[in-house]
Amino acid sequence: MIAMHHARNHAIHHVMHHTVRRVVVGALLCSAIVAGCARVAPPVTAAQVAVLPWDSVLVRARGSTVLWRMWRGDPAVNAFIDTWVAPRLLSQYGVTLQAVSGQGNELVDQLSVEKESGAETGAASLLWINGETFAALRARGLLAGPWSQALPAGALVDSASPIISRDFEQDPAGYESPWGTVQLALIYDSERTPAPPRTLAELAAWARAHPGRFTYDQSFAGITFLKGALYALNGGVDTYRGGFDSTAYVAGRTRLFAWLDSLKPNLWRKGTQYPTDVAALHRLFANGEIDFTMSNNQNEAVTKARQGILPRTSRALVLRDGTIANAHFVGIPFNAPNAAGAMVVANFLLSPEAQLEKQRSTVWADGTVLGLARLPTEWRARFDSVVNDSRLVPADTLKRYARPEVSPQYHERLQDDWRRMIR
Amino acid sequence: MAGALLGVPIVVGVGYLVAGTLGIVGTAAPGGLQRALTDGAVLRSAALSLWVAFAGTAIALTGALIVALLFGDEAHDSRVARRIAALPLPVPTVAAAVAILLLLSQGGWLSRVATQVQLIAGPAEFPALVNDPLAIGVIVAVVWKELPFLLLVALSLQSLRGAAVTDAARTLGATRLQVLRMVTLPLLLRGMAPSIVAVFVFVLGSLEIALVLAPSSPLALPLLIQERRQALDMGSHGEAYVIALLATVLALLAAATHEWLRDDG
Numbered sequence: 001m002i003a004m005h006h007a008r009n010h011a012i013h014h015v016m017h018h019t020v021r022r023v024v025v026g027a028l029l030c031s032a033i034v035a036g037c038a039r040v041a042p043p044v045t046a047a048q049v050a051v052l053p054w055d056s057v058l059v060r061a062r063g064s065t066v067l068w069r070m071w072r073g074d075p076a077v078n079a080f081i082d083t084w085v086a087p088r089l090l091s092q093y094g095v096t097l098q099a100v101s102g103q104g105n106e107l108v109d110q111l112s113v114e115k116e117s118g119a120e121t122g123a124a125s126l127l128w129i130n131g132e133t134f135a136a137l138r139a140r141g142l143l144a145g146p147w148s149q150a151l152p153a154g155a156l157v158d159s160a161s162p163i164i165s166r167d168f169e170q171d172p173a174g175y176e177s178p179w180g181t182v183q184l185a186l187i188y189d190s191e192r193t194p195a196p197p198r199t200l201a202e203l204a205a206w207a208r209a210h211p212g213r214f215t216y217d218q219s220f221a222g223i224t225f226l227k228g229a230l231y232a233l234n235g236g237v238d239t240y241r242g243g244f245d246s247t248a249y250v251a252g253r254t255r256l257f258a259w260l261d262s263l264k265p266n267l268w269r270k271g272t273q274y275p276t277d278v279a280a281l282h283r284l285f286a287n288g289e290i291d292f293t294m295s296n297n298q299n300e301a302v303t304k305a306r307q308g309i310l311p312r313t314s315r316a317l318v319l320r321d322g323t324i325a326n327a328h329f330v331g332i333p334f335n336a337p338n339a340a341g342a343m344v345v346a347n348f349l350l351s352p353e354a355q356l357e358k359q360r361s362t363v364w365a366d367g368t369v370l371g372l373a374r375l376p377t378e379w380r381a382r383f384d385s386v387v388n389d390s391r392l393v394p395a396d397t398l399k400r401y402a403r404p405e406v407s408p409q410y411h412e413r414l415q416d417d418w419r420r421m422i423r
Numbered sequence: 424m425a426g427a428l429l430g431v432p433i434v435v436g437v438g439y440l441v442a443g444t445l446g447i448v449g450t451a452a453p454g455g456l457q458r459a460l461t462d463g464a465v466l467r468s469a470a471l472s473l474w475v476a477f478a479g480t481a482i483a484l485t486g487a488l489i490v491a492l493l494f495g496d497e498a499h500d501s502r503v504a505r506r507i508a509a510l511p512l513p514v515p516t517v518a519a520a521v522a523i524l525l526l527l528s529q530g531g532w533l534s535r536v537a538t539q540v541q542l543i544a545g546p547a548e549f550p551a552l553v554n555d556p557l558a559i560g561v562i563v564a565v566v567w568k569e570l571p572f573l574l575l576v577a578l579s580l581q582s583l584r585g586a587a588v589t590d591a592a593r594t595l596g597a598t599r600l601q602v603l604r605m606v607t608l609p610l611l612l613r614g615m616a617p618s619i620v621a622v623f624v625f626v627l628g629s630l631e632i633a634l635v636l637a638p639s640s641p642l643a644l645p646l647l648i649q650e651r652r653q654a655l656d657m658g659s660h661g662e663a664y665v666i667a668l669l670a671t672v673l674a675l676l677a678a679a680t681h682e683w684l685r686d687d688g
Contacts, residue, residue, distance in 0.1 A: 416654075
């Protein structure tokens with residue numbers, strides 16, 4: 001009797017166990033199918049948001065998060081974004097900013113893959129881009145826009161400047177918004193090198209007199225230096241304006257590489273080895289292995305000296321043959337989940353308070369994109385006081401020797417050919 | 424079942440590389456394999472990486488064998504050796520590479536000491552041990568990282584099998600040298616063969632050490648692949664796949680050599 005009872009309970013238990021299992025599996029399958037079939041509405045594009053009144057954009061952005069893929073290689077820049085920009089975005093606009101690493105071809109790669117796989121919503125809403133990255137993204141249809149014409153702070157931008165109104169000769173056309181400018185400068189130690197060379201010819205002579213004490217890096221700063229030399233040795237930047245000209249490029253490259261060949265035996269390691277990037281170049285300079293470094297940001301001599309990375313007596317110099325000045329921009333990817341939030345961030349970056357803070361030598365010393373004449377008087381005075389810091393390269397010197405970027409193809413070809421023929 | 428689980432990702436990965444090379448997937452232009460095999464830059468990179476892998480593995484192996492033979496017989500010495508050998512293992516590879524950089528570069532610690540004691544006049548007179556075409560710095564970092572690993576393997580082998588066989592050989596009248604040559608070394612090398620191949624293949628493809636210490640010319644194979652992979656020109660991405668396939672083939676050849684040597688008795 002008891003045994004039958006037990007057996008019956010056991011059987012019921014067994015059946016119930018099986019049933020429960022089947023129900024659970026069935027439920028999981030159903031929800032998987034439903035989730036697969038459910039269509040998440042594609043996000044509102046930046047172009048759609050751009051036609052709304054700005055107040056609507058602010059309302060949409062409030063309480064949202066913006067993921068910004070940017071260059072995170074400089075702790076000073078990271079500190080500016082994380083500890084100054086982000087809290088103000090939160091308190092003034094209710095936007096949570098998350099800055100993560102990503103630049104150049106990484107962005108192009110990832111967005112290309114997302115587009116091919118049909119991902120309608122990506123992770124990032126804002127990208128830090130310029131030059132050849134902008135060209136690559138535009139060519140592949142990976143940027144949303146036009147949208148930057150909708151930013152109220154856009155009216156303050158110095159749109160007359162050729163450095164800002166054109167990105168490597170390309171018209172931003174509303175697909176990217178400027179947020180800073182820099183100019184290439186050499187950095188030297190005023191104690192070690194009290195009378196530094198000021199032109200390319202003087203630099204070559206100096207290298208002959210001090211063999212093994214100069215080099216340039218393989219990355220962005222080095223190529224920008226070479227581009228400047230390309231202009232200077234071939235009649236100036238006008239030779240290369242107006243799109244890519246293969247004949248002009250090859251002729252110019254021949255002269256540039258001949259100059260580099262004559263310089264080679266006087267370079268660090270006799271020109272057989274080159275530092276990987278500007279950080280490695282700074283290290284060689286700080287260790288006393290070479291007497292010059294360089295930076296795409298002319299003020300790095302001051303900011304890095306303050307951080308203790310470069311010697312205290314470091315100074316910047318802008319070659320009188322001209323050095324390249326360019327602007328950096330922010331763009332919105334085609335599948336941005338939060339275009340409204342991204343536009344609010346881009347607008348805030350253009351605000352006079354953000355541009356002023358960014359330009360302080362204690363913060364980043366990144367040039368402003370605002371036309372100072374368009375600002376109210378009290379702002380003009382504040383900007384003047386920041387820019388006329390005696391340790392920074394004077395603004396008029398910068399302007400006199402600034403040369404704009406030309407078609408991104410020159411950059412790509414030069415980098416390729418340098419790797420094949422010089423390195 | 425376990426073999427299939429392990430093998431499937433490898434087969435899929437290599438299969439995708441082959442497909443990328445032939446242009447079936449991705450953006451490689453046809454003829455990529457032939458171009459890569461005749462590209463001087465690729466051949467120089469392969470030569471440098473093979474040199475580093477051979478030299479680094481050989482030096483690490485020799486050092487490990489010497490220490491194991493000297494200290495492996497006594498149980499106490501063996502335990503001490505094992506503890507010391509285990510110390511470098513948890514150090515991340517990139518940290519070891521940076522430490523070597525700080526130590527051996529022309530602006531590094533050894534150079535500064537040499538300048539202080541007036542052996543040299545300045546950093547330029549210190550020999551170029553990192554970012555140099557012989558990849559000396561890379562090999563030093565490889566040996567520092569891999570010698571302890573190989574030593575631990577050797578010590579384990581000795582404690583497992585060593586004593587009985589060598590005692591038997593001595594009883595049969597063999598001299599110490601004969602025992603070493605015909606019993607101990609072959610036993611050790613055969614037992615360590617998988618580890619030696621693993622070290623070789625790891626070093627061949629190691630990106631971290633190359634990033635910090637390798638020269639820019641010739642460019643180490645992993646760095647070349649990374650450079651082509653990151654180029655804006657999408658055609659270069661295809662080249663990167665081809666070179667990665669070549670690197671995989673080199674590694675597979677090393678593993679195959681191990682199999683052949685093992686079967687060769």
